[in-house]
Amino acid sequence: MSKSPRKRSVKSSRGSRKKSTPVRYRRHGWALLRLWLVYLLGALLVVAALWVFYLDMRVREKFDGKKWTLPARVYAQPLELYESLTLTPALLERELDALGYRQVPHVASPGQWSRHNQGAEVGYQIYTRGFEFWDGQEPAQQFRLSLGSERVTALTSAGNELLPLVRLEPEQIGGIYPTQAEDRLLVQLRDLPPLLGEILIAVEDRHFLDHRGVSLTGIARAAWVNLRSGEVVQGGSTLTQQLVKNFYLSHERSLQRKAQEAVMSVLLEWHYSKSEILETYVNEVFLGQAAGRAIHGFALASEYYFQRPLAELNTERIALLVGLVKGASFYNPWRHPQRAKKRRDLVLGVMHDMGLISREEYQRALAAPLGVVSSQQRAQTTYPAFIDLVKRQLARDYRPEDLQTEGLRIFTTLSPMVQRQAETVLSQRIAALEQQHKTEKLEGALVVTSVGAGEVLALVGGRKPRFAGFNRALDAHRPVGSLIKPFVYLTALEQPQSYHLGTLISDEPVTVSSDDGQLWQPRNANRRSHGEVPLIEALAHSYNQATVRLGMQVGLAQVAQTIERAGFDGAIPQVPAITLGAIAMSPYQVATTYHTLATEGSYTPLRAIREVLTAEGEPLNRYALTLQQRFSSGSSFALQYALQTVLREGTGQRVYNQFPASLPLAGKTGTTDDQRDSWFAGFSGQHLAVVWLGRDDNSSTPLTGSGGALQVWADFMQSLPTLGVNLEPPVDVSFDWVDRTSGQLSAEGCENAIWLPLPEGYGPTQSSHCHLQQQRRERSWWHRFWH
Amino acid sequence: MQADRQKIYWAALALLVTACTTGPHQPAPVDDRTAEEPGSPAVTAPTTAVPPSHAGAVAALLRQAEGHYERGESEQAIAAAERALRIDRRESSLYLILARSYLHLEQPGQAEAFARQGLRYSRDPSVTDALQKAMARALAASSP
Numbered sequence: 001m002s003k004s005p006r007k008r009s010v011k012s013s014r015g016s017r018k019k020s021t022p023v024r025y026r027r028h029g030w031a032l033l034r035l036w037l038v039y040l041l042g043a044l045l046v047v048a049a050l051w052v053f054y055l056d057m058r059v060r061e062k063f064d065g066k067k068w069t070l071p072a073r074v075y076a077q078p079l080e081l082y083e084s085l086t087l088t089p090a091l092l093e094r095e096l097d098a099l100g101y102r103q104v105p106h107v108a109s110p111g112q113w114s115r116h117n118q119g120a121e122v123g124y125q126i127y128t129r130g131f132e133f134w135d136g137q138e139p140a141q142q143f144r145l146s147l148g149s150e151r152v153t154a155l156t157s158a159g160n161e162l163l164p165l166v167r168l169e170p171e172q173i174g175g176i177y178p179t180q181a182e183d184r185l186l187v188q189l190r191d192l193p194p195l196l197g198e199i200l201i202a203v204e205d206r207h208f209l210d211h212r213g214v215s216l217t218g219i220a221r222a223a224w225v226n227l228r229s230g231e232v233v234q235g236g237s238t239l240t241q242q243l244v245k246n247f248y249l250s251h252e253r254s255l256q257r258k259a260q261e262a263v264m265s266v267l268l269e270w271h272y273s274k275s276e277i278l279e280t281y282v283n284e285v286f287l288g289q290a291a292g293r294a295i296h297g298f299a300l301a302s303e304y305y306f307q308r309p310l311a312e313l314n315t316e317r318i319a320l321l322v323g324l325v326k327g328a329s330f331y332n333p334w335r336h337p338q339r340a341k342k343r344r345d346l347v348l349g350v351m352h353d354m355g356l357i358s359r360e361e362y363q364r365a366l367a368a369p370l371g372v373v374s375s376q377q378r379a380q381t382t383y384p385a386f387i388d389l390v391k392r393q394l395a396r397d398y399r400p401e402d403l404q405t406e407g408l409r410i411f412t413t414l415s416p417m418v419q420r421q422a423e424t425v426l427s428q429r430i431a432a433l434e435q436q437h438k439t440e441k442l443e444g445a446l447v448v449t450s451v452g453a454g455e456v457l458a459l460v461g462g463r464k465p466r467f468a469g470f471n472r473a474l475d476a477h478r479p480v481g482s483l484i485k486p487f488v489y490l491t492a493l494e495q496p497q498s499y500h501l502g503t504l505i506s507d508e509p510v511t512v513s514s515d516d517g518q519l520w521q522p523r524n525a526n527r528r529s530h531g532e533v534p535l536i537e538a539l540a541h542s543y544n545q546a547t548v549r550l551g552m553q554v555g556l557a558q559v560a561q562t563i564e565r566a567g568f569d570g571a572i573p574q575v576p577a578i579t580l581g582a583i584a585m586s587p588y589q590v591a592t593t594y595h596t597l598a599t600e601g602s603y604t605p606l607r608a609i610r611e612v613l614t615a616e617g618e619p620l621n622r623y624a625l626t627l628q629q630r631f632s633s634g635s636s637f638a639l640q641y642a643l644q645t646v647l648r649e650g651t652g653q654r655v656y657n658q659f660p661a662s663l664p665l666a667g668k669t670g671t672t673d674d675q676r677d678s679w680f681a682g683f684s685g686q687h688l689a690v691v692w693l694g695r696d697d698n699s700s701t702p703l704t705g706s707g708g709a710l711q712v713w714a715d716f717m718q719s720l721p722t723l724g725v726n727l728e729p730p731v732d733v734s735f736d737w738v739d740r741t742s743g744q745l746s747a748e749g750c751e752n753a754i755w756l757p758l759p760e761g762y763g764p765t766q767s768s769h770c771h772l773q774q775q776r777r778e779r780s781w782w783h784r785f786w787h
Numbered sequence: 788m789q790a791d792r793q794k795i796y797w798a799a800l801a802l803l804v805t806a807c808t809t810g811p812h813q814p815a816p817v818d819d820r821t822a823e824e825p826g827s828p829a830v831t832a833p834t835t836a837v838p839p840s841h842a843g844a845v846a847a848l849l850r851q852a853e854g855h856y857e858r859g860e861s862e863q864a865i866a867a868a869e870r871a872l873r874i875d876r877r878e879s880s881l882y883l884i885l886a887r888s889y890l891h892l893e894q895p896g897q898a899e900a901f902a903r904q905g906l907r908y909s910r911d912p913s914v915t916d917a918l919q920k921a922m923a924r925a926l927a928a929s930s931p
Contacts, residue, residue, distance in 0.1 A: 082844030082874065135866050164847035452876030453869070599876075602904060622862065625869050625885075627900050633907050726877070730907065 052263060058248060059267045067247075067280065068184060068296075070407030070615055071177045074390060075170035076414040077455070077610065078131070078138075081145060082165045085152040086686070086721035089115075089122045091417050092147065096126070098171055098416055100307035100373075110140045111312050121148035125158075129309065131169040134411065134611040134619055138167045150721035171416050174387050176394075177293055178404040186407075186615075187299035189279040193310060196298065196318045197278070199351050203322055205239040209274060213240045213265035240265040243281045287321065288328045295328075305333065307373045315357055316365040319347040320372075333372045341370060384468030385461030386414050389588075389608045392474075397621060398612075407615030413455035413608055418687075418720060422446050422458040423465040425715040430463045430693065433711070437702040444693045444712065445472035447591040451688050453625055454595055454604035459588075470696065477570070477584040478677045478694060482542045482651075482705065483670035484563070484581035486597060486639055489539050489547075491554045491562040493635035496759035501536040501638050502738035505553075507546040512576040520576055522548050525671075534740050536756065539642045540650030542669065544580055551579030565630040566593040567603045581670060590681050591690045597639060598666075598683040600726070601631030633730040634759050640666050640725060641757050647682070648781035651706055655682075658714045661785045664724035667713065669705030676700050678708030685723040689716055732760045735782075744768035755780035845871045845878055852884045861888040879909035879918065886921040895928035 079095055081087075096103075096113055104112045110129040115122060123146050130140035143166055146154040155163045175183060189197070201208045207218050219236040237245070244264045249257060268277060286294060287301035295304050298321055302310045306317055313321070323343035324331050333340035345366055352362040390412055394403060402408070426446045434442055448458040461471035470476070492499035507530040511521045522544045524530075530543060538546035551559050559579060560572040572583055585593075588606070596603045604627045612621040643666035646652045651669045659665065667682020678693040678701060691709040694701060701708070729735070737753040739746040743764060746753035750770035758764075848871035855864035868884045875881075882905025889898035902922035909915040 080844075080870075080873075082841055084841040085874075135863060135870075162843065164843040450873065453873050455873075600907070622866065624865060625872070626897060627904060629900065629903055 052267070055260065055264050056267050056271075059244075059264050060271060062248065063268070063272060063276075063280070068182070068186075068283070069178075069405035070186070071175040071181055071183060072403045072406065072408040072410055073172055074174045074176065074387060074410045074412060076173045076412060076416045076419075077457075078133070078170040079168045079415075079417070080165060081152060081155060081168070083152055083155050086150055086723060087147060087152055088150055088721055089147055091720075092124070092145075094420065095168070095171075095417055099169060100303075101126070107142060109312070111308055118146060121146050121153060123147075126168075128166070129169055131167070132617050133167070134613060134622065138169075141166070170411065173383055173412070173414060173416065175293075176387075176391065176403040176410075181293045181404070182296050183290075183293040183300060184283055184296040185299035185303065186283055187297065187310060189275055189282070191311070192282060192298070193313060193318060195315065195351070195356060196310070196313070196322065197282075198354075198356055199318065199322050199347060200282070200325070201239070201278075202350050202354050202356070203347055204242065204325060205237075208239050208278070211238055211240075211269075213267075213269035214238060214262045237261075238265065239281050240268055240277055243277060243284060244268060246286065247280065247284050285325055286328055287324050288332070305372045314365075314371075315351070315361055316344060316348065316368045317371050319351065319365065320344040320370060323347045333370045337370060344370065382466060382468075383414065383419060383459070385465065385471045385473055386412070386419065386456070386459040386608065388461070388468075388471050389456065389459055389474060393608050393623075394612075408620065409613040409615070409617070410609060411611045411613070413450075413453075413457065413610055414459075415457040418448055419458035419460075421719040422448055422460050422689075422716055425719055426460050426691075426712055427463045427465070429712045429715050433693070433703065433708060439702055441695055442693060442701060442703075443472060443696055444691065444709075445476060445587045446692075446712065446716065447473050447587045447690045448716070449591055449595055449606055449688045451595070451598045451683055451686055452604075454599075454606045455610075456591075456606055456608045457687070459608075472692065473587045475586060476692065476694075477586050477589075478679075478692060478698075479581055479672045480583055480585050480590060480679060481581040481670035481672040481677060483585075483590060483594075483668055483679050483681050484578065484583060485539055485542060485547050486643060486668055487562045487566060487593070488551045488554070488559050488579050489535055489642065490566075490597075490631060490635060490639050491558050492535065492550055493638050494562070494631060495554070496632075496634060496762040499535065499554075500758050500763055501642055501756045502534045502740070502743050502754070502758070502764060504532045504534055504743045505538055505546045505550050507531060507533050507538060507543045507549075510545050510549045510552075512548060512552055514575050514577075522577075522580055532741070534738070534743060534754070534756075536642050536645055536754070537740065540645040542646075542651045548576060548579050552576065562631075563593065565603070566596040567605070567630075568593050581672070587690045587692045590679070590692075591688060594681045594683065594690060595688055596630060597636065597643070598688050598725075599627075600633050600640070600730075601629060601636035602627045603630045604628075632732075634732045637729050637733050638757050638759070643668060643682075644725065645781060648785070652680075652682070652710060654706055654710055655714050658718050662724075663722075664727060665717065666725050667710075669710055671703075671705040674700040675703055678703035678705050680705055680709035680713040682713055682717075683725065684717065685725045687717065687720065687722050689713055691716075729757055733757045734760055734763075736763060738764060739768035742768045746770060749773055755782050841874050845875050845881075848874075849878075849880055849884070852881070856884055856888055856891070859891070861891045864888045877908045879905040879911065879914045881905075882908070883914060883917050883921065886918065886925065890921060890924055890928065893928070895925040898922075899925035899929065 101111050101113050104114055107114050107125045107127050110127050113124060113126040115124055123144065125142065125144050127142045128140055131138050142158040143163055144156045144158065145152060155166060157163050177183065205218065207215055211218060215238050218238060223236065241261050244261050248264060249261060283297040286296055287298065288295035288304055290304060295301050299310050301321055302308065302313055306313065320333060320340065323346065331340045331343045348362060348365050351357045352359065390410065426444050430442050430444050434440055444463055446458065446460040447456065449456050459473045461473045462469060509521065509529060511519055513519050524544050529545060533543065533546060556574055556576065556578065560574060563572055568585065568589055570585060570589060572578060575582065592606050595606065604625065607623050609623045611619065614620055644664055646668055647655045647665055652667055655665060665682060665684050667680060670679030676694055676698055679691065681690045691712045693703055693708040693712065735755060735757050737746040737748055738756050740752045740754050745764050745767040747770055749772055751773050848867050852864045852867035852871065855867060864884055865888045868881045871878065871881050882901045886898045886902035886905065889901060899922055902918045902925060905918045906915065909918055
């Protein structure tokens with residue numbers, strides 16, 4: 001059809017050169033123009049169709065696919081409550097506070113608690129929010145809890161029935177973000193408070209349900225409303241257009257982009273339902289900027305501004321969030337509270353005008369404060385040292401990009417309660433020590449694990465725990481000094497036919513030659529020798545000469561093997577000095593090896609992660625408890641007894657300045673040459689803690705193990721209620737009196753008799769002559785404390 | 788529901804009773820010559836180990852673990868048993884569940900380790916017997 005006129009016109013134009021007439025020329029010219037116009041229009045239509053087609057693809061591709069990349073969310077371990085759990089009111093209340101629970105006079109809904117005194121005990125009523133755990137849903141529930149003398153004494157439902165166990169929600173302790181991350185918590189439309197949905201539509205796009213993406217009347221109405229009120233109350237864009245603008249397009253303002261926005265809005269409405277569009281909107285909308293991450297969506301904004309889930313928001317808080325849609329920076333409630341309140345009140349006015357809230361509710365909400373959390377609470381508490389450990393453990397199984405984008409939910413072993421105490425005591429004690437010794441630039445690290453499960457409960461990488469710098473808990477590899485000695489003694493005790501705690505060893509000066517022929521003469525710290533001493537005393541008082549002699553007797557290779565079997569994965573130089581701790585370990589590595597001592601010889605790799613779930617809550621990976629028995633129960637029990645003696649009578653005696661004698665604890669001090677490192681590693685029946693103090697430049701400090709790290713350890717253990725170490729011997733161990741000068745059997749009341757656990761069938765058989773004690777004095781701390 | 792709860796109470800009570808008579812939490816005499824031989828002291832360990840009143844929580848989790856195990860849900864059984872071990876790591880029945888679940892998962896190495904650990908703590912002849920059987924099965928399964 002288009003060919004013939006063109007032919008004709010070509011012919012005519014040729015002819016016109018020879019015998020032209022103006023009329024014909026004009027007529028033909030007009031036809032030509034018309035033709036070109038038709039062409040142009042056709043071409044334009046094709047281009048437009050292609051453009052719309054392209055936009056349609058873009059709209060559908062993103063909307064049907066994975067809408068957002070989500071950073072992995074990292075959770076602490078939940079607080080599990082049960083009868084007899086060690087807990088104090090202060091610790092419980094701090095935990096509830098960290099979870100954003102509110103103290104109220106009468107508990108009525110999730111996220112609330114009340115407290116009342118019950119004589120010597122404190123009673124609590126708590127309403128949990130419920131949480132989807134790896135092993136199923138923990139429902140929201142109301143319960144009563146009594147706390148007395150550092151223990152849960154009763155746990156009952158609201159109806160007064162006994163509850164065996166209640167789990168609170170876990171605290172979120174961070175995310176694994178790419179740089180400049182958008183962060184959001186996805187919410188489904190059905191979980192949105194109805195008032196929020198209604199007022200959002202009322203304020204942002206009153207005719208959302210009627211229009212098809214763009215609304216000319218909406219623009220006109222908005223202009224009219226804004227003119228009347230003298231400020232911008234309503235925007236001209238529909239919710240759909242706003243979504244398109246934020247979700248697909250740049251923030252450039254141009255006519256072309258506006259057209260694109262309109263077309264895409266229509267397309268979006270063409271393909272998707274109103275509820276799909278609204279759900280995407282409430283998750284996409286930008287509502288604030290935290291340090292390093294943008295807050296998107298109402299669910300995360302609710303956590304960010306109010307530290308509570310959307311479902312717990314009241315009228316004025318909903319109004320504030322909806323008000324923020326117009327400009328989260330401009331109406332920032334912390335920076336511009338007056339502005340934010342004005343905007344919130346305006347939204348409250350719309351709520352009232354539309355009949356969404358009663359007059360009384362409107363008046364009450366107008367008078368209410370903004371209700372945002374304080375600025376200290378606002379900054380998400382970060383645990384960079386622990387998150388560092390989590391990332392290292394995750395790196396074995398996951399790619400970094402998956403952690404930053406797949407929205408994985410990572411459940412860790414961190415106990416926020418323990419971590420908070422650990423951070424506080426470390427920085428406070430370091431500051432006190434600096435003042436006491438008139439020095440500065442001391443640093444430290446602290447690792448805390450549970451005993452048995454091998455879960456890392458707390459990790460402090462330096463005296464400034466919020467600062468993500470050098471992670472000393474994991475990366476400061478320092479000589480461990482006398483912390484190694486228990487492994488020398490354990491090597492001996494693993495040979496019950498040759499050694500028990502009463503076996504004598506000479507503490508006279510010792511000279512050993514290493515492979516390269518160099519002679520080495522270690523000295524005791526007090527420069528004195530102590531003659532023949534039983535093993536238990538040599539360890540309790542940390543005698544160097546006796547320990548080196550014992551190490552040489554049992555063999556350096558055997559000592560090295562014991563350290564490896566206890567879980568140390570680093571290099572062990574085969575030199576005599578390893579018996580005095582010439583081995584570099586990080587506090588975390590020390591914790592691994594001491595955990596084996598704390599669990600009677602069973603090695604368990606320390607864990608920072610319990611489970612990993614997908615964004616949808618599907619289990620992906622569980623990090624199960626594994627264990628291997630590496631040492632006999634008899635030798636391990638004897639060593640624990642000796643490590644208790646360290647604290648009762650030996651180098652760690654200062655510990656009991658801070659503890660009741662009734663709490664059995666075990667541990668060991670460590671100091672290195674020139675006092676460069678001050679160490680303490682010790683445990684109760686429930687907690688194991690390792691402390692290192694020193695300087696980053698490795699220069700000397702004024703601190704010994706007992707003068708520095710021990711004090712941090714004691715402060716820390718004192719800050720938590722804990723259980724004592726196990727005192728029940730295994731079947732192949734029995735107690736008896738041993739003469740400390742001869743190593744032979746003795747009896748109660750005899751001079752120099754000490755009470756020791758001995759391996760069944762291998763203990764001393766000969767009795768020594770008994771001289772009755774001049775003064776009636778128990779030789780055994782065990783008797784003094786447990787008799 | 789009511790019946791379930793009653794079962795939990797009975798299980799808790801049973802655990803409490805065993806804990807008070809033969810369990811690992813009882814202050815144990817460390818020297819059995821005390822009655823006959825004058826001069827040897829009547830020394831007992833202090834009651835600073837886990838007091839037995841957590842038995843309700845452990846019993847509830849043990850029941851949960853056993854339920855999972857019986858339904859062939861070994862992973863869940865292990866998770867529940869581990870949760871209980873965090874409360875009381877010396878309860879030998881929990882190691883039994885772990886040993887059996889790992890046998891079911893065909894991981895005899897882990898099964899053996901947990902059976903061995905359970906035997907360290909077991910004071911109940913029937914649990915000891917079951918742990919020994921589990922260990923024998925684990926050893927048989929891991930030998931070529």
